[in-house]
Amino acid sequence: MSGRITNLSNPSAARPVTNARGTLRRLASIAAVLLVCLWTQGLAASDAGASASEEPIHLILLHTNDVHGQTLPRRATWIEDREVWVGGLERAAAYIESVRRRADGPGEGVVLVDGGDWFQGTPEGRVREGREFVKLLKRLDYDAMALGNHEFDLGIEPLLALLLEAEMPSVCANLYESGERVGWVRPYRIVERCGLRIAFVGLISPSTPDITHVEARRLDFRDPIAEFTRVCDELPDDIDLVIPLTHNGLYLDRELAVARPDLPLVVGGHSHTYLRDGVVVGPTRIVQAGDKCTVVGRVDLLIDPATKRVLSSTSRLIELDRDPDPEFVDAELAAGVARLVERTDAAMSVEVGRLSETPVPPTPFASGGLGSWIADSMRTFARADVGLHNRGGIRSSLAKGPVTRRALFEVCPFGNTVVSFELTGAELEACLEQAIESRPEIRIEVSGVELDVRMVDDEEHPLRLVAVRVGGEPLDPKRTYRMATNSFLATGGDRVFRFDRELDLLDSGVLINELLEQQFAGTKSIALPTDSRFARVD
Numbered sequence: 001m002s003g004r005i006t007n008l009s010n011p012s013a014a015r016p017v018t019n020a021r022g023t024l025r026r027l028a029s030i031a032a033v034l035l036v037c038l039w040t041q042g043l044a045a046s047d048a049g050a051s052a053s054e055e056p057i058h059l060i061l062l063h064t065n066d067v068h069g070q071t072l073p074r075r076a077t078w079i080e081d082r083e084v085w086v087g088g089l090e091r092a093a094a095y096i097e098s099v100r101r102r103a104d105g106p107g108e109g110v111v112l113v114d115g116g117d118w119f120q121g122t123p124e125g126r127v128r129e130g131r132e133f134v135k136l137l138k139r140l141d142y143d144a145m146a147l148g149n150h151e152f153d154l155g156i157e158p159l160l161a162l163l164l165e166a167e168m169p170s171v172c173a174n175l176y177e178s179g180e181r182v183g184w185v186r187p188y189r190i191v192e193r194c195g196l197r198i199a200f201v202g203l204i205s206p207s208t209p210d211i212t213h214v215e216a217r218r219l220d221f222r223d224p225i226a227e228f229t230r231v232c233d234e235l236p237d238d239i240d241l242v243i244p245l246t247h248n249g250l251y252l253d254r255e256l257a258v259a260r261p262d263l264p265l266v267v268g269g270h271s272h273t274y275l276r277d278g279v280v281v282g283p284t285r286i287v288q289a290g291d292k293c294t295v296v297g298r299v300d301l302l303i304d305p306a307t308k309r310v311l312s313s314t315s316r317l318i319e320l321d322r323d324p325d326p327e328f329v330d331a332e333l334a335a336g337v338a339r340l341v342e343r344t345d346a347a348m349s350v351e352v353g354r355l356s357e358t359p360v361p362p363t364p365f366a367s368g369g370l371g372s373w374i375a376d377s378m379r380t381f382a383r384a385d386v387g388l389h390n391r392g393g394i395r396s397s398l399a400k401g402p403v404t405r406r407a408l409f410e411v412c413p414f415g416n417t418v419v420s421f422e423l424t425g426a427e428l429e430a431c432l433e434q435a436i437e438s439r440p441e442i443r444i445e446v447s448g449v450e451l452d453v454r455m456v457d458d459e460e461h462p463l464r465l466v467a468v469r470v471g472g473e474p475l476d477p478k479r480t481y482r483m484a485t486n487s488f489l490a491t492g493g494d495r496v497f498r499f500d501r502e503l504d505l506l507d508s509g510v511l512i513n514e515l516l517e518q519q520f521a522g523t524k525s526i527a528l529p530t531d532s533r534f535a536r537v538d
Contacts, residue, residue, distance in 0.1 A: 055305075056303055058103075062099060063115065063299070064293060069413075071124040092296050123344040134168065143169060146171060149247065171185065174203055197238055206221045208221045224248055244263065257281035275297075290317070350405045365534060377516060387485070388489065411516070416512050417487045419508065421482070428475065437465060
């Protein structure tokens with residue numbers, strides 16, 4: 001079965017009329033036949049004209065991804081000249097409802113899907129291990145939802161409890177255990193709209209075991225392209241349209257589009273990419289809607305009602321930068337949001353300090369001020385030689401002015417603690433090489449070290465670590481150094497610290513966001529680092 005299934009209708013053949021005996025009767029019959037033929041041809045022409053003039057089906061696909069528990073609007077820290085608040089569940093729900101109500105014409109239909117990472121990332125998202133937030137998310141009435149890597153952050157049992165209680169329409173086709181596809185999530189879901197049967201096939205990144213809770217390593221996250229093809233062969237024959245719903249990131253979505261040029265659309269997540277107009281690879285449109293419920297993605301598909309082929313597609317992102325129209329507000333959702341925020345707001349709204357300037361943003365080849373501050377804070381706290389933090393563990397930014405406890409939680413929401421351990425200079429260099437050279441861009445922040453990096457002609461792995469200085473001195477391979485990092489990396493996350501020997505880990509039990517709050521103690525305002533700890537060399 002191909003990625004898109006088309007049903008073709010066959011016209012029925014006209015039956016001949018039999019002549020009677022006798023000349024007069026024969027002539028009369030011939031005349032009758034002529035009249036019947038003319039009448040039949042007129043009907044056929046009329047039917048053909050009706051078919052040709054039949055309007056295409058207008059399918060509106062709305063999509064979100066990487067919502068990460070964003071219950072409330074959040075400040076747009078990327079807008080510095082004024083204070084703007086964007087996103088939030090109520091705004092998203094109101095826009096979705098407005099589209100549903102207005103798509104009431106013949107041949108119009110709306111589908112809502114999500115690309116994974118539902119709850120992890122805010123205080124509200126952590127209440128009852130995500131179950132309270134997911135109940136609110138369910139009010140939006142999704143048709144299909146991909147599993148994301150952060151669904152596994154608390155372990156497998158909490159995820160199973162969430163899925164059981166919330167009854168989310170989750171999909172994931174490339175997740176196996178003990179050689180069998182897991183039975184607690186469907187590989188696909190079939191949605192019917194406007195006479196179309198649409199199969200949404202869920203796919204998750206095969207790197208998930210390296211970037212989430214250690215329990216995920218007991219599962220087998222298989223190649224998404226191969227598993228997508230396998231699932232297509234299992235689909236019923238009457239499916240008109242197959243759409244991958246992925247948490248793979250844009251890079252793997254591109255690979256899927258190249259491998260399966262029969263796909264009209266891929267709906268993605270994971271890389272937090274704001275694809276304003278989508279990305280077109282051959283005949284395939286790839287869409288993704290950023291993160292944190294800041295926008296809702298919209299795809300408009302025109303589909304031939306006879307052949308079920310996609311005639312055209314357009315995509316855009318709808319900014320959620322204003323209060324919703326009261327006509328489309330979900331009162332029950334608003335009440336649920338208020339109750340959930342009330343459970344967290346008293347502690348989280350406290351102002352803990354101020355920043356004198358907005359942090360320098362990270363670039364693919366230079367440090368960011370926020371990440372450098374986190375690494376510095378861990379290194380100083382643990383009395384270590386080196387501090388290292390992953391950029392993937394920094395989930396929000398800060399702006400000049402007041403900083404609340406909520407803002408710090410949203411920067412580091414995963415409950416990771418400060419961990420330290422000893423390693424040799426040779427092991428330290430190997431870890432830094434792994435962290436730098438295994439990625440297409442720098443994805444760590446460091447403290448106490450300076451790294452010289454060279455660009456090479458390798459599209460997937462363009463960086464090479466040339467030199468390391470610790471405390472201003474060249475790294476000594478035989479010396480013992482003390483490393484401070486977060487508990488996710490220390491236990492093998494991102495494959496940075498993986499050795500043949502067992503590390504003697506000292507877990508402080510101090511949460512990263514709590515450590516950052518301590519940095520404001522006794523001071524009215526602080527300035528974050530502006531230097532880069534990475535240097536590009538020729």
